[in-house]
Amino acid sequence: MDSNSNFPLLRCVELTRELPAGPDSGKASIASSIRPKSGRSILSGVTFEVKAGAVLAVVGPSGSGKSTLLRLLNRLDEPTSGTVLLDGIDYRTIPARQLRRRVGMVTQRAYLFPGTVAENIAFGPRQVGSSLCSGNIEKMLGRVGLGGFAERSTSTLSGGEAQRVAITRALANSPELLLLDEPTSALDEAARDEVEKLLASLIREQNLTCVWVTHDPRQAARHADSVLRLEAGRLSAYGAVDDVLDLQIAGDGKASSAKEMKAGSGAIPQQSLGRADD
Amino acid sequence: MIERYFHSQLSQGAVECVVAALMALLVMAIAERRGVGLLRELPLAQLRGILQIVAVGAVLALLLRGPAWTSLIALAAMMLAAASIVRSRARLIRGSFLLALVSICAGAGSVLAVMIAAGILPLRITMLVPVGSMVIAQTMNMQSIFLDRFRGEVVSHTGEIESALALGASAETAVSIYLRAAYKASLIPSIDSIRSLGIVWIPGIMAGMVLSGASPVYAALYQFVVISIIFSAAALTCLTCSALVTGRIFNADEQLLLRP
Numbered sequence: 001m002d003s004n005s006n007f008p009l010l011r012c013v014e015l016t017r018e019l020p021a022g023p024d025s026g027k028a029s030i031a032s033s034i035r036p037k038s039g040r041s042i043l044s045g046v047t048f049e050v051k052a053g054a055v056l057a058v059v060g061p062s063g064s065g066k067s068t069l070l071r072l073l074n075r076l077d078e079p080t081s082g083t084v085l086l087d088g089i090d091y092r093t094i095p096a097r098q099l100r101r102r103v104g105m106v107t108q109r110a111y112l113f114p115g116t117v118a119e120n121i122a123f124g125p126r127q128v129g130s131s132l133c134s135g136n137i138e139k140m141l142g143r144v145g146l147g148g149f150a151e152r153s154t155s156t157l158s159g160g161e162a163q164r165v166a167i168t169r170a171l172a173n174s175p176e177l178l179l180l181d182e183p184t185s186a187l188d189e190a191a192r193d194e195v196e197k198l199l200a201s202l203i204r205e206q207n208l209t210c211v212w213v214t215h216d217p218r219q220a221a222r223h224a225d226s227v228l229r230l231e232a233g234r235l236s237a238y239g240a241v242d243d244v245l246d247l248q249i250a251g252d253g254k255a256s257s258a259k260e261m262k263a264g265s266g267a268i269p270q271q272s273l274g275r276a277d278d
Numbered sequence: 279m280i281e282r283y284f285h286s287q288l289s290q291g292a293v294e295c296v297v298a299a300l301m302a303l304l305v306m307a308i309a310e311r312r313g314v315g316l317l318r319e320l321p322l323a324q325l326r327g328i329l330q331i332v333a334v335g336a337v338l339a340l341l342l343r344g345p346a347w348t349s350l351i352a353l354a355a356m357m358l359a360a361a362s363i364v365r366s367r368a369r370l371i372r373g374s375f376l377l378a379l380v381s382i383c384a385g386a387g388s389v390l391a392v393m394i395a396a397g398i399l400p401l402r403i404t405m406l407v408p409v410g411s412m413v414i415a416q417t418m419n420m421q422s423i424f425l426d427r428f429r430g431e432v433v434s435h436t437g438e439i440e441s442a443l444a445l446g447a448s449a450e451t452a453v454s455i456y457l458r459a460a461y462k463a464s465l466i467p468s469i470d471s472i473r474s475l476g477i478v479w480i481p482g483i484m485a486g487m488v489l490s491g492a493s494p495v496y497a498a499l500y501q502f503v504v505i506s507i508i509f510s511a512a513a514l515t516c517l518t519c520s521a522l523v524t525g526r527i528f529n530a531d532e533q534l535l536l537r538p
Contacts, residue, residue, distance in 0.1 A: 076440050078533060096531045101446035111437040114455070124445040166441075173445060 057220030104175030160191025385515025
């Protein structure tokens with residue numbers, strides 16, 4: 001790919017996040033005066049970019065900083081140093097709410113709001129005073145296989161259904177960039193398969209730009225254009241899927257190359273669940 | 279002559295205290311035999327309690343001789359003490375002392391001022407200090423419940439709150455249902471006590487007025503006035519607190535600071 005012909009939608013420069021020096025626990029005044037001012041760094045100096053329409057997978061073991069990285073990208077957390085350029089503009093100059101509307105997020109658990117499915121989907125647009133008509137909501141639900149679910153209470157949904165509502169809710173804001181934080185890892189096997197296929201087809205159809213965090217290198221190989229691997233908060237590998245993931249898969253003792261996996265992405269091999277890392 | 283009367287009343291009070299304390303100890307001794315007592319803790323707690331209340335009595339004795347405005351100093355001191363107790367309930371919320379103090383002043387302070395201005399609460403130390411202390415105490419209790427509940431709701435719903443933020447919601451919108459839940463929870467005990475007034479409990483003021491010879495019916499009506507003052511003050515305090523607390527758990531970029 002020619003990097004000059006295609007302007008990166010997202011560019012992260014030396015993103016660093018340190019744990020804030022622990023909240024004043026009151027009694028331990030002596031200990032806290034000894035403790036250094038800057039905390040342990042959970043992400044240090046991570047630099048990468050994502051072109052419009054591309055999918056970047058972020059892989060790495062639990063606690064390597066994958067979720068932290070995503071939380072920095074929509075400014076749920078603040079980088080200690082470094083910054084993010086969204087469409088060439090330093091994201092700290094964009095008001096937080098506006099930024100978060102442009103950078104959608106789907107987390108491991110759906111975290112739907114109490115109420116109906118339709119209310120959840122209309123939530124994002126409502127924040128800027130626009131309302132989705134019921135026909136639109138029904139169309140969006142139909143697209144994710146939940147036709148007729150609009151008036152269902154969110155408390156009655158299965159895990160897979162809830163996650164599909166969460167995806168629809170995030171897309172209702174028409175984000176330029178979609179952050180996926182292990183969107184399938186809290187689901188049972190059947191739902192995991194469905195949601196992964198749904199995401200893949202939505203990405204293809206709507207030409208979505210994504211940063212997809214996963215602990216499963218096979219999932220990364222199936223969907224990503226490039227891969228970034230984090231280890232202990234540092235970028236340990238970054239590049240084309242084959243270059244990064246061959247190492248990983250070889251490390252797993254599997255001989256298949258990432259390219260083969262992507263080619264044969266019909267069948268989804270299952271991998272035992274790692275611990276959630278947030 | 280007053281000294282002599284005071285002296286005899288004092289010794290009578292001391293004897294009554296000893297009898298009451300012994301009764302409590304006896305009950306605890308029975309409980310201890312059944313393996314559920316806290317016998318060792320009780321005498322110390324009793325000692326602390328009696329020293330505190332006697333100290334307060336002594337301060338009141340001094341105050342009662344002073345001019346009316348000294349009661350305002352007493353009320354201000356109570357508000358400071360109440361705010362510092364509320365703070366201990368709201369540790370993870372930054373600036374909670376100031377938050378509590380501002381809320382108490384806005385709620386309890388303004389309601390007391392209105393009642394004084396309307397002439398319902400006479401500007402006399404013997405009225406202002408006891409009624410004021412009840413108002414402030416109840417305000418403190420409700421605010422503690424409010425902040426404790428709110429903190430609990432926020433900490434156990436960080437996922438939902440951050441999902442709302444991630445969809446472009448304001449901090450106020452993201453926590454609004456948890457604010458409402460906490461507000462409701464803080465009002466329930468007070469509403470229950472208004473509902474059960476006289477049936478389940480005859481509160482302090484009425485008991486005091488009846489003991490000192492006032493007509494029980496007038497005492498009852500006045501008690502209702504006091505309870506209403508207390509309720510308005512406490513509800514207004516929590517309302518102020520709920521308006522201010524959101525700003526304390528988010529920063530200017532609407533990032534949630536209060537995390538488990």
